[in-house]
Amino acid sequence: MTAVTVRVPAKVNLQLSVGPRRDDGYHDLVNVFHAVSLFDEVTASVPVGVPPGAGPAVVSGTATVTVSVEGDSAGQVPLDGDNLAVRAALALAERAGRPVAVHLAVRKAIPVAGGMAGGSADAAAALVACDELWGLRLDRRELLDIGAGLGSDVPFALFGGTAVGTGRGERLAPVPVGGEFHWVFALADGGLSTPAVYGECDRLRESTGEPVAWPRADEALMAALAAGDAKALGVALVNDLQPAALMLRPSLERTLAAGREHGALGALVSGSGPTCAFLAESPAHAADLAAALRDADVCRATVTAHGPVPGAEIVAG
Ligand SMILES: C[C@@](CO)(OP(=O)(O)O)[C@H](O)COP(=O)(O)OP(=O)(O)OC[C@H]1O[C@@H](n2ccc(N)nc2=O)[C@H](O)[C@@H]1O
Numbered sequence: 539m540t541a542v543t544v545r546v547p548a549k550v551n552l553q554l555s556v557g558p559r560r561d562d563g564y565h566d567l568v569n570v571f572h573a574v575s576l577f578d579e580v581t582a583s584v585p586v587g588v589p590p591g592a593g594p595a596v597v598s599g600t601a602t603v604t605v606s607v608e609g610d611s612a613g614q615v616p617l618d619g620d621n622l623a624v625r626a627a628l629a630l631a632e633r634a635g636r637p638v639a640v641h642l643a644v645r646k647a648i649p650v651a652g653g654m655a656g657g658s659a660d661a662a663a664a665l666v667a668c669d670e671l672w673g674l675r676l677d678r679r680e681l682l683d684i685g686a687g688l689g690s691d692v693p694f695a696l697f698g699g700t701a702v703g704t705g706r707g708e709r710l711a712p713v714p715v716g717g718e719f720h721w722v723f724a725l726a727d728g729g730l731s732t733p734a735v736y737g738e739c740d741r742l743r744e745s746t747g748e749p750v751a752w753p754r755a756d757e758a759l760m761a762a763l764a765a766g767d768a769k770a771l772g773v774a775l776v777n778d779l780q781p782a783a784l785m786l787r788p789s790l791e792r793t794l795a796a797g798r799e800h801g802a803l804g805a806l807v808s809g810s811g812p813t814c815a816f817l818a819e820s821p822a823h824a825a826d827l828a829a830a831l832r833d834a835d836v837c838r839a840t841v842t843a844h845g846p847v848p849g850a851e852i853v854a855g
Protein backbone atom coordinates (compact mmCIF):
# COMPACT_ATOMS: atom_id res chain seq x y z
CA MET A 539 0.00 0.00 0.00
CA THR A 540 1.33 3.48 -0.88
CA ALA A 541 -1.48 5.83 0.26
CA VAL A 542 -4.28 5.89 2.87
CA THR A 543 -7.03 8.55 3.11
CA VAL A 544 -8.89 9.22 6.37
CA ARG A 545 -12.00 11.38 6.81
CA VAL A 546 -12.43 13.09 10.19
CA PRO A 547 -15.27 15.22 11.59
CA ALA A 548 -15.46 18.61 13.31
CA LYS A 549 -17.01 18.85 16.77
CA VAL A 550 -19.39 21.16 18.57
CA ASN A 551 -19.52 21.21 22.38
CA LEU A 552 -23.08 20.69 23.62
CA GLN A 553 -22.07 21.26 27.24
CA LEU A 554 -18.72 22.86 28.07
CA SER A 555 -18.55 23.27 31.85
CA VAL A 556 -15.19 24.60 33.00
CA GLY A 557 -13.95 23.91 36.51
CA PRO A 558 -11.23 25.74 38.43
CA ARG A 559 -7.80 26.27 36.83
CA ARG A 560 -5.45 23.42 37.78
CA ASP A 561 -1.82 23.75 38.86
CA ASP A 562 -0.71 22.54 35.39
CA GLY A 563 -2.61 25.43 33.74
CA TYR A 564 -5.42 23.24 32.35
CA HIS A 565 -9.02 23.20 33.58
CA ASP A 566 -11.04 20.16 34.60
CA LEU A 567 -14.05 19.94 32.32
CA VAL A 568 -17.35 18.29 31.67
CA ASN A 569 -17.11 18.49 27.89
CA VAL A 570 -19.99 16.94 25.94
CA PHE A 571 -18.55 16.56 22.44
CA HIS A 572 -20.77 15.98 19.38
CA ALA A 573 -19.19 15.06 16.02
CA VAL A 574 -20.84 16.74 13.00
CA SER A 575 -20.76 16.12 9.25
CA LEU A 576 -18.18 18.77 8.39
CA PHE A 577 -15.03 16.86 7.49
CA ASP A 578 -11.31 17.32 6.86
CA GLU A 579 -9.47 14.63 4.89
CA VAL A 580 -5.87 13.56 5.36
CA THR A 581 -4.01 11.36 2.87
CA ALA A 582 -0.80 9.76 4.13
CA SER A 583 1.46 8.55 1.34
CA VAL A 584 4.97 7.31 0.71
CA PRO A 585 6.67 10.43 -0.71
CA VAL A 586 7.98 10.35 -4.27
CA GLY A 587 10.27 13.38 -4.81
CA VAL A 588 9.04 16.67 -3.29
CA PRO A 589 5.21 16.60 -3.08
CA PRO A 590 3.52 19.74 -4.55
CA GLY A 591 2.82 22.43 -1.93
CA ALA A 592 4.78 20.63 0.77
CA GLY A 593 6.45 22.52 3.62
CA PRO A 594 9.99 21.73 4.77
CA ALA A 595 10.76 18.12 5.73
CA VAL A 596 10.48 17.65 9.50
CA VAL A 597 12.99 15.07 10.70
CA SER A 598 12.95 13.43 14.12
CA GLY A 599 14.97 10.30 14.88
CA THR A 600 14.56 8.11 11.80
CA ALA A 601 11.21 9.66 10.75
CA THR A 602 10.75 12.24 7.97
CA VAL A 603 7.38 14.00 7.56
CA THR A 604 6.13 16.65 5.13
CA VAL A 605 2.68 18.25 4.95
CA SER A 606 0.65 20.23 2.42
CA VAL A 607 -2.69 21.92 3.14
CA GLU A 608 -5.47 23.01 0.80
CA GLY A 609 -9.02 24.27 1.33
CA ASP A 610 -10.73 26.69 3.74
CA SER A 611 -8.19 29.16 5.28
CA ALA A 612 -5.30 26.83 4.34
CA GLY A 613 -2.89 29.79 4.44
CA GLN A 614 -3.35 30.03 8.23
CA VAL A 615 -2.16 26.46 8.86
CA PRO A 616 1.54 25.85 9.66
CA LEU A 617 3.49 23.64 7.22
CA ASP A 618 6.30 22.77 9.64
CA GLY A 619 6.68 20.87 12.91
CA ASP A 620 3.93 23.00 14.50
CA ASN A 621 1.32 21.29 12.33
CA LEU A 622 -0.65 18.95 14.60
CA ALA A 623 -0.88 16.28 11.88
CA VAL A 624 2.92 16.31 11.55
CA ARG A 625 3.29 16.03 15.33
CA ALA A 626 0.88 13.07 15.31
CA ALA A 627 2.86 11.25 12.59
CA LEU A 628 6.13 11.82 14.50
CA ALA A 629 4.59 10.53 17.74
CA LEU A 630 3.37 7.39 15.97
CA ALA A 631 6.69 6.89 14.16
CA GLU A 632 8.30 6.16 17.54
CA ARG A 633 6.21 2.95 17.58
CA ALA A 634 7.25 1.89 14.07
CA GLY A 635 10.66 0.51 15.11
CA ARG A 636 12.11 1.27 11.64
CA PRO A 637 12.81 4.36 9.52
CA VAL A 638 9.62 5.86 8.04
CA ALA A 639 8.92 8.68 5.59
CA VAL A 640 5.46 10.07 4.95
CA HIS A 641 3.75 12.97 3.18
CA LEU A 642 0.47 14.20 4.68
CA ALA A 643 -1.92 15.95 2.26
CA VAL A 644 -4.58 17.77 4.31
CA ARG A 645 -7.84 18.96 2.72
CA LYS A 646 -9.50 21.39 5.13
CA ALA A 647 -13.20 22.16 5.41
CA ILE A 648 -13.17 22.67 9.20
CA PRO A 649 -12.56 26.37 9.96
CA VAL A 650 -9.04 27.11 11.31
CA ALA A 651 -8.93 28.28 14.96
CA GLY A 652 -12.73 28.19 14.85
CA GLY A 653 -13.57 26.24 18.02
CA MET A 654 -14.42 23.12 15.99
CA ALA A 655 -11.15 21.25 16.71
CA GLY A 656 -9.86 21.14 13.14
CA GLY A 657 -6.20 20.77 14.12
CA SER A 658 -7.09 17.98 16.56
CA ALA A 659 -9.13 16.33 13.81
CA ASP A 660 -6.13 16.37 11.44
CA ALA A 661 -3.92 14.88 14.17
CA ALA A 662 -6.42 12.06 14.73
CA ALA A 663 -6.68 11.45 10.98
CA ALA A 664 -2.88 11.34 10.65
CA LEU A 665 -2.67 8.76 13.46
CA VAL A 666 -5.23 6.47 11.78
CA ALA A 667 -3.73 6.95 8.29
CA CYS A 668 -0.08 6.35 9.33
CA ASP A 669 -1.07 3.39 11.51
CA GLU A 670 -2.56 1.77 8.41
CA LEU A 671 0.19 2.89 5.99
CA TRP A 672 2.92 1.52 8.25
CA GLY A 673 0.97 -1.66 9.09
CA LEU A 674 1.26 -1.06 12.83
CA ARG A 675 -2.35 -2.02 13.73
CA LEU A 676 -2.22 -0.40 17.18
CA ASP A 677 -5.44 -0.91 19.09
CA ARG A 678 -7.79 2.07 19.57
CA ARG A 679 -6.77 2.44 23.23
CA GLU A 680 -3.13 3.02 22.21
CA LEU A 681 -4.14 5.55 19.54
CA LEU A 682 -6.34 7.36 22.11
CA ASP A 683 -3.36 7.54 24.52
CA ILE A 684 -1.03 8.94 21.85
CA GLY A 685 -3.80 11.39 20.85
CA ALA A 686 -4.20 12.61 24.44
CA GLY A 687 -0.48 13.47 24.48
CA LEU A 688 -0.98 15.70 21.41
CA GLY A 689 -3.98 17.71 22.67
CA SER A 690 -7.06 17.50 24.89
CA ASP A 691 -9.49 17.29 21.93
CA VAL A 692 -7.57 14.71 19.84
CA PRO A 693 -9.01 11.56 21.50
CA PHE A 694 -12.58 12.68 20.69
CA ALA A 695 -11.76 13.09 16.99
CA LEU A 696 -10.83 9.38 17.02
CA PHE A 697 -13.86 8.43 19.15
CA GLY A 698 -16.61 10.33 17.30
CA GLY A 699 -20.36 10.19 17.95
CA THR A 700 -21.40 12.00 21.11
CA ALA A 701 -19.26 11.59 24.21
CA VAL A 702 -18.55 13.19 27.54
CA GLY A 703 -14.94 14.19 28.18
CA THR A 704 -13.66 14.69 31.71
CA GLY A 705 -10.20 15.61 33.01
CA ARG A 706 -8.82 17.98 30.32
CA GLY A 707 -11.52 16.55 28.05
CA GLU A 708 -9.39 13.55 27.06
CA ARG A 709 -11.08 10.88 29.24
CA LEU A 710 -14.08 9.82 27.16
CA ALA A 711 -17.30 7.92 27.73
CA PRO A 712 -19.97 7.50 25.03
CA VAL A 713 -23.31 9.28 25.50
CA PRO A 714 -26.48 7.53 24.22
CA VAL A 715 -28.27 9.55 21.52
CA GLY A 716 -31.80 8.75 20.32
CA GLY A 717 -31.85 10.66 17.04
CA GLU A 718 -30.13 12.90 14.54
CA PHE A 719 -29.66 16.64 15.10
CA HIS A 720 -29.44 19.35 12.42
CA TRP A 721 -27.06 22.27 12.75
CA VAL A 722 -26.05 25.53 11.13
CA PHE A 723 -22.55 26.87 11.76
CA ALA A 724 -21.81 30.56 11.23
CA LEU A 725 -18.11 30.86 10.35
CA ALA A 726 -16.29 34.03 11.38
CA ASP A 727 -13.44 36.01 9.84
CA GLY A 728 -10.24 35.02 11.64
CA GLY A 729 -9.92 32.73 14.65
CA LEU A 730 -9.69 32.91 18.42
CA SER A 731 -6.77 31.45 20.39
CA THR A 732 -7.90 28.67 22.75
CA PRO A 733 -5.40 29.61 25.55
CA ALA A 734 -6.47 33.28 25.24
CA VAL A 735 -10.15 32.33 25.69
CA TYR A 736 -9.44 30.13 28.74
CA GLY A 737 -7.29 32.99 30.12
CA GLU A 738 -10.12 35.49 29.61
CA CYS A 739 -12.54 33.06 31.31
CA ASP A 740 -10.20 32.97 34.36
CA ARG A 741 -9.92 36.75 34.35
CA LEU A 742 -13.70 37.26 34.25
CA ARG A 743 -14.16 34.77 37.09
CA GLU A 744 -11.46 36.37 39.23
CA SER A 745 -13.16 39.74 38.76
CA THR A 746 -16.38 38.40 40.36
CA GLY A 747 -14.46 36.77 43.24
CA GLU A 748 -17.00 33.91 43.40
CA PRO A 749 -15.79 30.30 43.88
CA VAL A 750 -15.78 28.17 40.71
CA ALA A 751 -18.06 25.13 40.95
CA TRP A 752 -16.84 21.61 40.13
CA PRO A 753 -18.33 20.73 36.70
CA ARG A 754 -21.13 18.15 36.48
CA ALA A 755 -22.94 16.55 33.54
CA ASP A 756 -26.31 18.26 32.98
CA GLU A 757 -29.17 15.79 33.44
CA ALA A 758 -31.63 17.69 31.25
CA LEU A 759 -29.07 17.72 28.41
CA MET A 760 -28.40 13.98 28.77
CA ALA A 761 -32.15 13.24 28.77
CA ALA A 762 -32.68 15.40 25.67
CA LEU A 763 -29.89 13.55 23.84
CA ALA A 764 -31.20 10.12 24.85
CA ALA A 765 -34.70 11.05 23.65
CA GLY A 766 -33.46 12.67 20.42
CA ASP A 767 -35.47 15.75 21.52
CA ALA A 768 -34.07 18.75 19.63
CA LYS A 769 -36.29 21.33 21.38
CA ALA A 770 -35.15 20.20 24.83
CA LEU A 771 -31.53 20.00 23.65
CA GLY A 772 -31.69 23.57 22.33
CA VAL A 773 -32.69 24.86 25.76
CA ALA A 774 -30.00 22.83 27.57
CA LEU A 775 -26.96 23.83 25.44
CA VAL A 776 -24.34 25.54 27.62
CA ASN A 777 -20.80 26.88 27.14
CA ASP A 778 -18.87 28.39 30.06
CA LEU A 779 -16.31 29.81 27.60
CA GLN A 780 -18.98 31.85 25.78
CA PRO A 781 -18.74 35.02 27.95
CA ALA A 782 -14.96 35.04 27.40
CA ALA A 783 -15.30 34.50 23.64
CA LEU A 784 -17.89 37.33 23.48
CA MET A 785 -15.61 39.61 25.47
CA LEU A 786 -12.78 38.96 22.96
CA ARG A 787 -15.10 39.12 19.91
CA PRO A 788 -18.17 41.29 20.83
CA SER A 789 -19.59 41.06 17.27
CA LEU A 790 -20.60 37.45 17.98
CA GLU A 791 -23.51 38.79 20.11
CA ARG A 792 -25.15 39.96 16.86
CA THR A 793 -24.56 36.60 15.19
CA LEU A 794 -26.17 34.69 18.07
CA ALA A 795 -29.08 37.15 18.25
CA ALA A 796 -29.74 36.81 14.51
CA GLY A 797 -29.95 33.01 14.80
CA ARG A 798 -32.36 33.20 17.75
CA GLU A 799 -34.53 35.76 15.91
CA HIS A 800 -34.80 33.39 12.96
CA GLY A 801 -36.07 30.49 15.05
CA ALA A 802 -32.96 28.51 16.13
CA LEU A 803 -33.87 26.00 18.85
CA GLY A 804 -30.57 26.84 20.54
CA ALA A 805 -27.63 29.14 19.81
CA LEU A 806 -24.14 29.14 21.28
CA VAL A 807 -20.49 29.73 20.58
CA SER A 808 -18.76 26.47 19.57
CA GLY A 809 -16.05 25.73 22.16
CA SER A 810 -13.55 28.59 22.31
CA GLY A 811 -15.16 30.17 19.19
CA PRO A 812 -15.52 32.22 17.12
CA THR A 813 -17.76 29.80 15.13
CA CYS A 814 -21.40 30.02 16.33
CA ALA A 815 -23.63 26.93 16.31
CA PHE A 816 -27.41 26.93 15.82
CA LEU A 817 -29.69 23.93 16.35
CA ALA A 818 -32.48 23.50 13.78
CA GLU A 819 -35.66 21.36 13.70
CA SER A 820 -34.95 19.69 10.34
CA PRO A 821 -32.62 19.88 7.32
CA ALA A 822 -35.06 22.30 5.65
CA HIS A 823 -35.15 24.52 8.75
CA ALA A 824 -31.32 24.47 8.83
CA ALA A 825 -31.17 25.61 5.18
CA ASP A 826 -33.64 28.48 5.90
CA LEU A 827 -31.74 29.50 9.01
CA ALA A 828 -28.43 29.51 7.12
CA ALA A 829 -29.94 31.75 4.40
CA ALA A 830 -31.31 34.12 7.06
CA LEU A 831 -27.88 34.39 8.72
CA ARG A 832 -26.24 35.18 5.38
CA ASP A 833 -28.91 37.81 4.59
CA ALA A 834 -28.36 39.39 8.02
CA ASP A 835 -24.65 39.74 7.15
CA VAL A 836 -23.49 38.48 10.56
CA CYS A 837 -20.86 35.93 9.46
CA ARG A 838 -18.26 35.10 6.79
CA ALA A 839 -20.07 31.96 5.62
CA THR A 840 -22.52 29.30 6.81
CA VAL A 841 -22.31 25.50 6.78
CA THR A 842 -25.15 23.06 7.51
CA ALA A 843 -24.37 19.67 9.05
CA HIS A 844 -25.89 16.84 11.07
CA GLY A 845 -24.69 14.84 14.03
CA PRO A 846 -23.69 12.57 15.51
CA VAL A 847 -21.28 11.04 12.94
CA PRO A 848 -18.38 8.57 13.43
CA GLY A 849 -14.83 9.64 14.31
CA ALA A 850 -11.75 9.34 12.06
CA GLU A 851 -12.21 6.52 9.54
CA ILE A 852 -10.37 5.21 6.51
CA VAL A 853 -12.17 6.04 3.25
CA ALA A 854 -9.50 4.88 0.78
CA GLY A 855 -6.34 2.78 0.84
C1 LIG B 1 -11.94 24.65 24.13
C2 LIG B 1 -11.92 23.24 23.57
C3 LIG B 1 -13.32 22.61 23.82
O1 LIG B 1 -13.41 21.31 23.28
O2 LIG B 1 -11.63 23.15 22.17
P1 LIG B 1 -11.67 24.29 21.01
O3 LIG B 1 -13.03 24.91 21.09
O4 LIG B 1 -10.57 25.27 21.25
O5 LIG B 1 -11.50 23.52 19.71
C4 LIG B 1 -10.84 22.38 24.27
O6 LIG B 1 -10.96 22.40 25.68
C5 LIG B 1 -9.42 22.79 23.88
O7 LIG B 1 -8.74 21.62 23.56
P2 LIG B 1 -7.35 21.65 22.73
O8 LIG B 1 -7.43 22.69 21.66
O9 LIG B 1 -7.05 20.25 22.35
O10 LIG B 1 -6.39 22.19 23.83
P3 LIG B 1 -4.89 21.77 24.25
O11 LIG B 1 -4.04 21.84 23.03
O12 LIG B 1 -4.92 20.54 25.07
O13 LIG B 1 -4.54 23.01 25.20
C6 LIG B 1 -4.36 24.31 24.70
C7 LIG B 1 -4.52 25.29 25.84
O14 LIG B 1 -5.93 25.39 26.19
C8 LIG B 1 -6.10 25.52 27.60
N1 LIG B 1 -6.88 24.37 28.10
C9 LIG B 1 -7.18 23.32 27.30
C10 LIG B 1 -7.94 22.25 27.78
C11 LIG B 1 -8.37 22.31 29.12
N2 LIG B 1 -9.10 21.31 29.64
N3 LIG B 1 -8.07 23.37 29.90
C12 LIG B 1 -7.34 24.41 29.41
O15 LIG B 1 -7.08 25.38 30.13
C13 LIG B 1 -4.70 25.60 28.18
O16 LIG B 1 -4.36 26.95 28.23
C14 LIG B 1 -3.85 24.88 27.14
O17 LIG B 1 -2.49 25.31 27.16
Ligand SMILES: Nc1ncnc2c1ncn2[C@@H]1O[C@H](COP(=O)(O)OP(=O)(O)O)[C@@H](O)[C@H]1O
Nearest residue numbers: 620621622650651652653654655656657658660
Ligand atom coordinates in the same frame (compact mmCIF):
# COMPACT_ATOMS: atom_id res chain seq x y z
N1 LIG C 1 -3.64 20.72 10.93
C1 LIG C 1 -3.98 21.90 11.46
N2 LIG C 1 -5.14 22.49 11.14
C2 LIG C 1 -5.50 23.67 11.69
N3 LIG C 1 -4.75 24.37 12.56
C3 LIG C 1 -3.59 23.83 12.93
C4 LIG C 1 -3.17 22.58 12.41
N4 LIG C 1 -2.01 22.29 12.97
C5 LIG C 1 -1.70 23.31 13.80
N5 LIG C 1 -2.65 24.25 13.78
C6 LIG C 1 -2.63 25.48 14.60
O1 LIG C 1 -3.58 25.30 15.65
C7 LIG C 1 -4.34 26.48 15.88
C8 LIG C 1 -5.74 26.06 16.37
O2 LIG C 1 -6.41 25.48 15.28
P1 LIG C 1 -7.76 24.63 15.32
O3 LIG C 1 -7.53 23.29 15.88
O4 LIG C 1 -8.30 24.71 13.92
O5 LIG C 1 -8.70 25.51 16.23
P2 LIG C 1 -9.52 25.32 17.58
O6 LIG C 1 -8.51 24.98 18.65
O7 LIG C 1 -10.17 26.64 17.79
O8 LIG C 1 -10.52 24.26 17.34
C9 LIG C 1 -4.32 27.24 14.55
O9 LIG C 1 -4.29 28.61 14.75
C10 LIG C 1 -3.06 26.74 13.84
O10 LIG C 1 -2.02 27.68 14.00
